[in-house]
Amino acid sequence: AGQPKLIVAADAEALARAAAERVMARIEANPSRIAICLTGGSSPKTLYQLLGSDSWCGRIPWERVHWFIGDERFVPASDPLNNMAVARASFLDRNAPSSHIHPIPTAAESPEASAETYARELQAFYGSESLDPARPLFDMVLMGAGPDGHTASLFPGYPAIDETTRWVVGVPKANVAPFVPRVSLTLPALASCHEMLFEIAGHDKQPILTRLLNGETLPALRARSNGETVWLVDQAALPEGIRGGR
Ligand code: 6PG
Numbered sequence: 001a002g003q004p005k006l007i008v009a010a011d012a013e014a015l016a017r018a019a020a021e022r023v024m025a026r027i028e029a030n031p032s033r034i035a036i037c038l039t040g041g042s043s044p045k046t047l048y049q050l051l052g053s054d055s056w057c058g059r060i061p062w063e064r065v066h067w068f069i070g071d072e073r074f075v076p077a078s079d080p081l082n083n084m085a086v087a088r089a090s091f092l093d094r095n096a097p098s099s100h101i102h103p104i105p106t107a108a109e110s111p112e113a114s115a116e117t118y119a120r121e122l123q124a125f126y127g128s129e130s131l132d133p134a135r136p137l138f139d140m141v142l143m144g145a146g147p148d149g150h151t152a153s154l155f156p157g158y159p160a161i162d163e164t165t166r167w168v169v170g171v172p173k174a175n176v177a178p179f180v181p182r183v184s185l186t187l188p189a190l191a192s193c194h195e196m197l198f199e200i201a202g203h204d205k206q207p208i209l210t211r212l213l214n215g216e217t218l219p220a221l222r223a224r225s226n227g228e229t230v231w232l233v234d235q236a237a238l239p240e241g242i243r244g245g246r
Contacts, residue, residue, distance in 0.1 A: 002224070010235060012046060016050050024056075036142075052090055070190060072103070074106050074111045082106065111170030114170065115184075122167055164186075170183055194227040208220075209239065
C-alpha cells in the first residue's frame with residue numbers, strides 16, 4: 001500500500017466537488033459493474049447532495065453501480081443517526097435501483113450478527129470468501145477521520161483495528177459520539193479497492209489532521225488502499241505551518 005496522496009481544496013465546497021470528480025473518474029474507468037463503499041458522519045453530506053443534483057446524477061450509470069457502506073451505527077434504518085439512511089435520503093433513493101443499495105442490516109439481534117450477514121452479502125457480491133489483490137472488492141471507498149483518529153468504526157486501541165481475517169465486525173461500544181454500538185468493515189476489506197478517498201474538512205479537523213500528518217499510527221493512518229489512497233483536505237483543516245503554502 002502506497003503513501004497517501006494529499007490534495008488540498010480551498011474550502012468544503014471545493015472539496016466536495018473534487019470528491020465528486022474523483023468518484024466520477026472511478027466510475028468512468030470501469031465499463032462493467034461498479035462497487036462504491038460510502039461512509040457516514042457529516043463529512044460526505046455535501047458530496048452526497050452534489051451527486052444527487054441535476055448536473056451530476058445524469059452522469060452516473062445507475063444501472064451499473066452498487067452502493068455499500070463502510071460502517072453503520074447499530075440503530076434502526078429509520079433513525080437519523082443511521083449512516084445509510086443519510087446517503088439514501090440525500091441521493092440514492094431518488095436514483096439507484098433499490099437492489100443496488102446495500103445497507104448494513106441493523107434489525108439483526110446483535111452487531112455481531114449484523115456483521116456476519118453483511119460479510120456474507122459482500123462475499124456473494126464479490127463471488128468469493130477470500131480477497132484477491134488482483135481483483136479489488138470496491139472501485140472506490142470513501143472515508144472520514146474522527147477527532148480520535150478513528151475511521152469507519154475502527155477506533156484506536158480497539159481489537160477491531162487489528163482484524164486480519166473477517167471482512168466485517170461488530171463493535172460493542174463507540175469511542176466517540178454517538179455512543180451506540182457499531183458495525184464496521186475491517187482494514188483488509190476496506191483496503192480492497194482501486195481508490196480510498198478520505199474527506200477531511202474544517203477547522204475542527206486541524207488537531208487530528210496534524211497528528212496524522214505527523215505520522216501517529218492511528219486507524220485513519222493505517223487505513224490504506226491496495227491501490228491509491230487520497231487524503232482530500234481543505235485549507236481550514238491544515239496545520240498552521242503549511243496553510244496556504246500548497
Ligand atoms: C461514522 C463514520 C465515521 C466518520 C468519522 C468522521 O459512522 O461516524 O463513518 O468514520 O467518517 O467519524 O465523522 P465526521 O465526518 O462527522 O467528522
